[in-house]
Amino acid sequence: MEPRRDERLRQLFQNLEIGIGGVSSSLGVSQRQLRYWEQKGYIKPIDEKSGVRHYSLATVYLIAFIKDQLDKGYTLDAAVKNSKEARARSRIARELIGSAFDDIEIIDADKGYGKIELDLKESENHPALRILGIIDENGRHFEVKEK
DNA sequence: ATTCTGACA
DNA sequence: TGTCAGAA
Known part of the structure; x- marks a missing residue:
């Protein structure tokens, strides 16, 4: 293939x-x-x-x-230690963010504005929620709504 | 021309 | 860590 x-x-x-x-x-x-x-x-x-x-x-x-x-x-030892922590963090962040985002809606391509929706399933503990991460003229913020 | 190891005015 | 030697 x-x-x-x-x-x-x-x-x-x-x-x-x-x-x-x-x-x-x-x-x-x-x-x-x-x-x-x-x-x-x-x-x-x-x-x-x-x-x-x-x-x-x-x-x-x-x-x-x-x-x-x-x-x-930083000392060399500290630098290496930091590099391992940075790797661990970005690995977790990528896995989480990469799987959680449903779609990215572009609001303004030139200004870098956009909207992203997290795919949250309903569970016993909470209702189905829509969480929107938004970057616009107001900066970075989140909006939470019930479905 | 580059890189390697080992040593230290 | 820099730097230099002597070999590959």
């Missing part, structure tokens, strides 16, 4: 590898630092035994995150 576009992109990103030189110059992290972080077990190159370090896109993101944290004054 012919893969869909997003699936192809996913595979492309999955297979992208970037050398230590590119990562270093692009992100402003020295090769010395990258090797040290690896030694500490914080990052891992793709090909363990080839002798030359190639990083996955996911690892590059992690490196960029740690770099940001360091720039903000």
Whole structure:
């Protein structure tokens, strides 16, 4: 079966590898630092035994995150710890938000205004509710209505 | 030309 | 962490 576009992109990103030189110059992290972080077990190159370090896109993101944290004054240990918490948070947020949203209605594409409805089923504890998340001229807010 | 490891005026 | 050497 012919893969869909997003699936192809996913595979492309999955297979992208970037050398230590590119990562270093692009992100402003020295090769010395990258090797040290690896030694500490914080990052891992793709090909363990080839002798030359190639990083996955996911690892590059992690490196960029740690770099940001360091720039903000965190220690390396704290930066790594924060990265794990950030990953856990976004994983939960994505799963929750991704499944809960029924539809996104665009109010004003140029201004970024829109409306989103959460799909809440009725239960013993509460009636069926419509919860609307809205971004408009009043900022971000929610509206709750009974069905 | 790049990257690797190991060492430290 | 930087930097330099000597090898791959």
